[in-house]
Amino acid sequence: MQTKMKIGELARRTGFSTKAIRYYELLKLLPEPDRTESGYRLYGQKDVERLEFIEKAKHLGFSLEDIRDILILDEQQQRPCVHVLALLDQKLKQVDDVLRDLKDFRKELAGLRKESAEQIERLPADAICGIVERGVHAKGEAALAWLEFRHPGKRGRR
Amino acid sequence: MQTKMKIGELARRTGFSTKAIRYYELLKLLPEPDRTESGYRLYGQKDVERLEFIEKAKHLGFSLEDIRDILILDEQQQRPCVHVLALLDQKLKQVDDVLRDLKDFRKELAGLRKESAEQIERLPADAICGIVERGVHAKGEAALAWLEFRHPGKRGRR
């Protein structure tokens, strides 16, 4: 049992902001921590690990709600149950679906890029942009929605 | 030039909402249209084509900001295709990053599932599980979230 740390130290160790950590507590992703007499939050190694897990799951596009459910499952591992297993299976299926769509879409994108690079000087002059006009399967829409969903707002700065 | 139409007709022809069309005008994706004496917006065939282009670009996963940039380049009679090619490369890289991460996470998730499945075999199936109720609930919510993600804008939960 190591030194208990305050929220700033936990933030420094995990790369999350103190704001985010308090927010996760609010959403029940983190348990309510012990407090000092003066009310400061106190964290230990388990919290570091929990935040590291959250970071991985988050990076993979799981919502905080999803992550909260998975963490609750983790807490209950001594007494797992069928319904929880079903939830996990559902998550796995979602991941597999996205994986499949994304692989297909990568192919389409790569093919479109290659053709376009070769034919860029010969594209129809009346179109706004020949590349876009050629279009892509509906699968791409879902896969890219996933992309936008996962990496929101990273494009805005210029 | 043939029949000028009002915004409702343009919406019907393109599948966009009138709200969305006005919003695109605000964001400079559409030029300011002519007006009737009473102030109604009047659109022509070019606007239909522009919205069709916007729809395709949206399917390719471009943001409205991306699309506006492409349209502005086009208006300046430059070659937006070169720009689009760069955007395509960016998308490809994003897809590759997601694929790599997603494969890693699938492994983690599968491991967790396996552990849970092993534990379940050593316990009666009717064992009390504190998260059953909310597990079932979360399943429904997650399914809805997934639907929304694939078909955004058709919401109605809670």
Added chain:
DNA sequence: ATAAACCTTCCAGTCGGCTGGAAGGTCAAG
């Protein structure tokens, strides 16, 4: 003794891509 570096809670704002509604003007049909 005081500054600075922390910490607390609470409320508000951000982003994108819209949608909804209020309050009112316009237009064709019955």
Added chain:
DNA sequence: CTTGACCTTCCAGCCGACTGGAAGGTTTAT
């Protein structure tokens, strides 16, 4: 002449995942 389908503008809100700031309390160092 009224009904109802359209149109106008403007303001509000939604989703998720935070971030920013105000207003204050605590701890540590000089």
